[in-house]
Amino acid sequence: xxxxxxYGAHDVRVEERAVPxxxxxxxxxxxxxAACVCGSDLWPYRGVSPVEKPMPFGHEYCGIVEEVGSAxxxxxxxxxxxxxxxxxxxTCPNCLAGFQSSCRNREAVAGAQAGMLRVPLAxxxxxATPEIPPEDLVPSLLTLSDVMGTGWFxxxxxxxxxxKTVAVVGDGAVGLLAVLSARLMGAERIIAMSRHPSRxxxxxxxxxxxxxxxxGKEGVDRILDLTGGIGADxxxxxxxTRESMMQAIRSTRxxxxxxxxxxxxxxxxxxxxxxxxxxxxxxGPAPVRRYLPALIxxxxxxxxxxxxxxDLTLPLSQAAEGYRxxxxxxxxxxxxxx
Amino acid sequence: xxxxxxYGAHDVRVEERAVPxxxxxxxxxxxxxAACVCGSDLWPYRGVSPVEKPMPFGHEYCGIVEEVGSAxxxxxxxxxxxxxxxxxxxTCPNCLAGFQSSCRNREAVAGAQAGMLRVPLAxxxxxATPEIPPEDLVPSLLTLSDVMGTGWFxxxxxxxxxxKTVAVVGDGAVGLLAVLSARLMGAERIIAMSRHPSRxxxxxxxxxxxxxxxxGKEGVDRILDLTGGIGADxxxxxxxTRESMMQAIRSTRxxxxxxxxxxxxxxxxxxxxxxxxxxxxxxGPAPVRRYLPALIxxxxxxxxxxxxxxDLTLPLSQAAEGYRxxxxxxxxxxxxxx
Numbered sequence: 247x248x249x250x251x252x253y254g255a256h257d258v259r260v261e262e263r264a265v266p267x268x269x270x271x272x273x274x275x276x277x278x279x280a281a282c283v284c285g286s287d288l289w290p291y292r293g294v295s296p297v298e299k300p301m302p303f304g305h306e307y308c309g310i311v312e313e314v315g316s317a318x319x320x321x322x323x324x325x326x327x328x329x330x331x332x333x334x335x336x337t338c339p340n341c342l343a344g345f346q347s348s349c350r351n352r353e354a355v356a357g358a359q360a361g362m363l364r365v366p367l368a369x370x371x372x373x374a375t376p377e378i379p380p381e382d383l384v385p386s387l388l389t390l391s392d393v394m395g396t397g398w399f400x401x402x403x404x405x406x407x408x409x410k411t412v413a414v415v416g417d418g419a420v421g422l423l424a425v426l427s428a429r430l431m432g433a434e435r436i437i438a439m440s441r442h443p444s445r446x447x448x449x450x451x452x453x454x455x456x457x458x459x460x461x462g463k464e465g466v467d468r469i470l471d472l473t474g475g476i477g478a479d480x481x482x483x484x485x486x487t488r489e490s491m492m493q494a495i496r497s498t499r500x501x502x503x504x505x506x507x508x509x510x511x512x513x514x515x516x517x518x519x520x521x522x523x524x525x526x527x528x529x530g531p532a533p534v535r536r537y538l539p540a541l542i543x544x545x546x547x548x549x550x551x552x553x554x555x556x557d558l559t560l561p562l563s564q565a566a567e568g569y570r571x572x573x574x575x576x577x578x579x580x581x582x583x584x
Numbered sequence: 585x586x587x588x589x590x591y592g593a594h595d596v597r598v599e600e601r602a603v604p605x606x607x608x609x610x611x612x613x614x615x616x617x618a619a620c621v622c623g624s625d626l627w628p629y630r631g632v633s634p635v636e637k638p639m640p641f642g643h644e645y646c647g648i649v650e651e652v653g654s655a656x657x658x659x660x661x662x663x664x665x666x667x668x669x670x671x672x673x674x675t676c677p678n679c680l681a682g683f684q685s686s687c688r689n690r691e692a693v694a695g696a697q698a699g700m701l702r703v704p705l706a707x708x709x710x711x712a713t714p715e716i717p718p719e720d721l722v723p724s725l726l727t728l729s730d731v732m733g734t735g736w737f738x739x740x741x742x743x744x745x746x747x748k749t750v751a752v753v754g755d756g757a758v759g760l761l762a763v764l765s766a767r768l769m770g771a772e773r774i775i776a777m778s779r780h781p782s783r784x785x786x787x788x789x790x791x792x793x794x795x796x797x798x799x800g801k802e803g804v805d806r807i808l809d810l811t812g813g814i815g816a817d818x819x820x821x822x823x824x825t826r827e828s829m830m831q832a833i834r835s836t837r838x839x840x841x842x843x844x845x846x847x848x849x850x851x852x853x854x855x856x857x858x859x860x861x862x863x864x865x866x867x868g869p870a871p872v873r874r875y876l877p878a879l880i881x882x883x884x885x886x887x888x889x890x891x892x893x894x895d896l897t898l899p900l901s902q903a904a905e906g907y908r909x910x911x912x913x914x915x916x917x918x919x920x921x922x
Contacts, residue, residue, distance in 0.1 A: 339814045340838045343863045348838035350813075377729075403864075476677045477690075491855065500678045500686035510855040517829065517851040521844065521867050524678075524686045526741075528864040529855075530838075 249301040250565045251584075255293030256573075258303060258566045261359070270462050271317035274310035274368035280388045281359045282556065283568050283580040284331075286486075288508045291569055294511050301563075302357030302383030304582075305331035306391040308384065309340040311372075312362065320369045325381055327372040328390050328542065329365050329536035331355050336370030344557065346370070346535035359565055361584050362554055373538040376546060385553030385581055386545045389423065393579065394541060394552040395534030397423030398486070398508050399575060403505035403538075404480035408432035409553035413469050414454075415494045416484030419446040419555040419579040420507060422452055424482045426552060429453025432546070433480075437472060439465060439493070448554060461493065469497040477502060483529070486515045500524035507532060556581040587698030587918075588903045593631030594911075595641040596641060596904045602697070605700035607868035609655035612706035614647035614665065619697045619904050620724045620894065621918040622669075623756050624824075624847045626902035627874075629907055630772060634851050638674030642920075643669035644729040646722065650700065651709075656709045664717055665710040666880065667703050668872035669693050672710030684708070684873035697903055699922050711876040721890030723919055727761065731917065732890040734845050734871030734880060735761030737824070739769055741843035741866040742818035751807050752792075753832045754822030755783040757893040757917040758845060760790055762820045764828075764890060765852050767791025768882070770817075775810060777831070779801060783916060786892060799831065807835040815840060821867070826851045845870060846850045894919040 249263040266275055269370035281304045288293045297486045308328040311321050320328055334341050334349035341349050353366040365371055377388055386394075397420050406412045406428035414424050417440035427434050429452060437456040438449035446457050456469045469478055483490050486508025492515075506529030520527070544550045558577035560568045568580035588603040604613055619642045646666040649659050659665055672687035673678050679687050689702040703709055717725055724732075735758050744750045744766035752762050755778035766774050766851045767790060776787035782821040784795050790827045796806045807816055815837035821828050824846025830853075834844045844867030859866070882888045896915035906918035 338814070340862075343837070343839040345838040348860075399891070468839045474677070487792075488855075499680040499681070499684040506855070506859065510859055513851045513855040515855055517826075517844070517848040517853055517867075520865075521848055522686075524866075525685050525863060525867040526866040528857075529859050530862040533862075581802070 247361035248562055249255050249357055250562070251440040252290060252297055252301045252303045254297050256291065257382060258564050258569050260563050262517045263302065263360060265362050268313060268315045268361050269364065270366065270371065271315040273315045274311055274318055274321060274372060275313040275366050276307065276363045276365060277312045278361060278363050278584045279326070279359060280308060280384050281576065281582045281584055282306050282388060282581070283572050284392060285420060288573055289509065289511055291573060292554065299413055299424060302360070304357060304359030305355050306388060306393065307355070307358035307363055308391060309363065309386045312453050314368060318368045321372045321374055326389055327374045328538060328575040329355065329371040330395070332531060333365060333367040334535055334537060335367050341370065344533055344536045345532040346533045359562060359582055367500040371535065373542060375542055385556050387542070388581065389540060389552040389555065390541045390545065392418045392534060393555065394423045395537050396420050396532040398427040398537050398541065399422040399532035400482040400505045401427035404482050404503040406431045406433045406482070407539045409434050410479040411435040411437070411473055413437045413438050413439065413478040413481045413494070413497045414484060415447065415481060415490045416508060417442060418484060421446050422555055422578070423485035423552050424484050425449050425454050426452035428482070430550065432484065437469060437478065442462055443570070451554070462489065465493055466496045484508050486510045495523055495525050498523070499526045505529055559583060583584045585699035586900055587695055588827045588900070590628060590635055591639045592635050595631065596907050597630065598901050598903050599696060601640065603700050605835040606651060606653045607702065607822050608704065609653035610705050611708065612649055612656055612703050612710060613651040613655045613838045614645065614703060616645050616647040616696060616699060616701050618646060618722050620644050620726060621910050621920070622730060623758060626911055627847065627849055629911060638696070640644055640695030642695060644731065645693070645696035645701055645728060647701065647731060649701045652706060656706045659710050659712050661864050661899045663712040664791060665712045666725055666876060667693065667709040668733065669674060669730050671703060671705040671709040671867060674872055674873060679708065679905065682871055684871045685869040697900060697920055709873065711880060713880055721883060723894050724889055725880070726919065727890040727893065728876060728879045728883065729891065731757045732761045732871060733867045733875050733877045734758050734870040736875050736879065737819040737870035738762040738822055738843045738845045739765035742820050742841040744769045744771045744818045744820070747772050748817040749773040749775070749811055751775045751816040751819045751832070751835045752822060753777050753819060753828045754846060755780060756785065759822035760893055761890050763787050763792050764790035764888060766896050767818070768888065773809060775816065789892070800827065803831055804834045805912045811837070822846050822853070824848045829853065833858065833861055833863050836861070836863045843867055861890050892919045897921060
């Protein structure tokens, strides 16, 4: 089968790879319906995080169960399923606390940009849709594997909710879906920080009430202007740089909450500044598994259309162009047809 | 009148100072009943934070109202009152959100180690006791001005509560009172991290169920041992160093909460490590004013005796020895009789 492999900075190749097989009784093998390129993939793609050996790429997936191991009870061949980028047993104390991406037995899923994929801990990881979905729902269902679940976690961790003023830092796919999530949670005012017209437009479609184009100190000042000098109740950091972290923290009112879901690399924070902000912080890899049933329901019933973040669809064979387009910010998010 | 002045590192002097007067209609002048030495005073005392000019010292206080400005309505001369180290208007949005120590009009109170003290924003800052307290209640009432309020905030911010397992990092007065606060909030298990027998004893009196003497990685491993490998639900950081911050963060379970109330100096944190812990963080100067009415009630009705943290009582004239004793950890906390 064909699959992508990252060889080094800016070097993604589509090559023939071995078809995965059941390795443990808890595994499942999926025929991948669609995969995509994640913003977090851009760290190794850009050489910011090292690539020590050729790496099968992709961790967002949905597809049809082809085969299950002997211990798998909750999904069966022929079902359409979605899972998280971290496989989880969904029974350990961390899973039961709702933090499946900190499962004590978690395993990273890798190599999803391919025709077939092995998913460990299938019972704790995969959630089936009611039936095989119509083709037009596949992109939105695919987002639930990571990017929509991550936007939802950003809104949940920062307690976006009825009556709240929410600032979203970052206009990538996660930031845009964080806007959608905050709207679904009932936030009153949602300020999207974006300077790209096409992304601003999608942010508005998803529920943003205000757009702030400024960054840095000017961006913080604009948020303060919009909130009577106090700051937002919730700030959702969806990038992963020091600039975006500080932007979010400084945009939050004392007693407010800031979430950070962009994978951070080499970011250091000065604690005394945090201390005097009185801002709560919670971040981390989204516990996608916690949200899958509710989000599948919303997509299935066509209440939300998070698949709109895919503005570039390519066959798997053109994955390298999919990466380039996202790296150069020509595309918000690339869907790969397998 | 006599009052303490910090001249530089390890140089506290008791000198004749001008009696404070009403400067604004919102001020009150107190006759100080008792003052004390704060752990945060040790930063400038040790030269860690610079002393640019001689600084009237002390910010924890209680006493009798001597005089009030023309705009003061909620307290009157003759009342015994307690206030926070940050004066607050208690009406701005940050105050109404319960974060009076981030009041938009806050003013630091300084020079409390003296016979008389000016307190700005008296209406929003001072809370009176039902009557003039008996002498034996004064030390406990004094703690409410900062150290007990800070321990309470540590427990509140980390959501210590019924059924919770709470780890307290730091066995200074704040840490010990954080133990007491967690007990009052109904925590099931309270692990005090302390290697000093006299402090361990007081921690047990205040409600600690377990003592961990190890620090660093060994300390974290002990907390994990005590919690089935998962970590504490809440970790309360009551020191302000990088070591104690990391101790607290690494001792908390994914989805748990860590509070930090020790004023941090020069502490940097690596965000990627925080990210993968899934630990919520909230810290800052305690919003003492929020807690004063409830805590005064608990002390007044002799439900709690936080004044036990004072293991050294000296006349104001011997303030320098009070600082030395705390600096050398010979005393947990020094009360100064004015």
